[in-house]
Amino acid sequence: MSEGDRGDSGRVVVVTGGSRGIGRAIALALVEGARAVLINHYDPDDDAAQETVGRLEGAGVEADQVKLDVSDFGAVKEYFEGVIERFGGVDVLVNNAGITADTLLVRMSEADWDRVIAVNLKGTFNCSQAVIRSMMQRRTGGIINVASVVGLVGNAGQTNYAASKAGVIALTKSLAREVGARGIRVNAVAPGYIETDMTAHLPERVKEGFLSQITLGRAGSPEEVAEVVSWLASDRASYLTGQVVHVSGGMYM
Numbered sequence: 325m326s327e328g329d330r331g332d333s334g335r336v337v338v339v340t341g342g343s344r345g346i347g348r349a350i351a352l353a354l355v356e357g358a359r360a361v362l363i364n365h366y367d368p369d370d371d372a373a374q375e376t377v378g379r380l381e382g383a384g385v386e387a388d389q390v391k392l393d394v395s396d397f398g399a400v401k402e403y404f405e406g407v408i409e410r411f412g413g414v415d416v417l418v419n420n421a422g423i424t425a426d427t428l429l430v431r432m433s434e435a436d437w438d439r440v441i442a443v444n445l446k447g448t449f450n451c452s453q454a455v456i457r458s459m460m461q462r463r464t465g466g467i468i469n470v471a472s473v474v475g476l477v478g479n480a481g482q483t484n485y486a487a488s489k490a491g492v493i494a495l496t497k498s499l500a501r502e503v504g505a506r507g508i509r510v511n512a513v514a515p516g517y518i519e520t521d522m523t524a525h526l527p528e529r530v531k532e533g534f535l536s537q538i539t540l541g542r543a544g545s546p547e548e549v550a551e552v553v554s555w556l557a558s559d560r561a562s563y564l565t566g567q568v569v570h571v572s573g574g575m576y577m
């Protein structure tokens with residue numbers, strides 16, 4: 325995970341859901357010290373992902389994007405095998421891909437429950453497992469998972485999402501304990517209310533409800549989350565593992 329691990333060549337970084345929103349900001353923030361920043365996404369088209377790749381290349385790193393459903397175990401395994409073969413390993417994995425399918429539990433379909441758990445929680449398992457053996461062999465690497473404040477405090481209308489994010493937090497701590505002795509750090513960030521496509525469609529009353537709980541009195545930006553991820557991925561956070569850093573403007577204390 326150290327910035328100098330690959331000598332002059334720099335780190336190899338993979339950000340899931342890196343086409344837009346928080347994932348794009350994380351990808352751009354991780355350019356420093358990187359040789360390659362690779363993103364995947366599951367948007368209907370490649371436009372946003374291509375734009376991210378263009379910005380990454382403009383910042384001087386090798387970059388590429390692929391449409392990949394992180395909930396698909398076999399496809400994820402194949403993708404990371406290709407990355408590891410091409411670059412020799414992954415230094416930093418950011419499990420950022422996530423979705424919502426909000427409704428009260430009383431009305432929630434089985435499909436909405438299954439899909440959110442599959443993408444947010446199983447997707448994190450799939451990608452982590454696909455890189456961990458190689459990280460363990462190289463005795464270096466870092467994984468940062470994007471959880472949510474909702475995974476700690478719950479939220480009416482988000483039983484599926486909150487459960488998936490609580491699962492991501494528990495996965496983070498458990499995996500951190502499994503691989504710490506190999507020099508691999510596993511941490512999470514728990515964003516609060518961040519302005520992205522995910523939150524753009526929320527009803528005004530829901531947005532106002534969130535804002536009333538935020539100590540700093542405003543929504544956060546993707547860049548403010550990315551800054552913390554960038555720090556967690558760096559040697560500056562070399563003695564942190566199994567932690568959940570809340571980036572919520574004081575929504576959660």
Ligand SMILES: NC(=O)c1ccc[n+]([C@@H]2O[C@H](COP(=O)([O-])OP(=O)(O)OC[C@H]3O[C@@H](n4cnc5c(N)ncnc54)[C@H](O)[C@@H]3O)[C@@H](O)[C@H]2O)c1
Binds near residue numbers: 341344
């Ligand atoms: N926006 C917020 O307020 C907020 C708060 C807390 C946590 N988060 C978390 O931050 C992460 C990013 O959220 P965002 O707000 O940037 O969302 P977004 O909707 O703007 O972007 C989501 C990204 O995930 C990708 N994605 C969706 N399903 C996928 C799949 N099956 N396989 C691979 N990629 C997939 C999309 O293509 C896109 O790149 C998510 O995990 C989300 O739960 C967001």
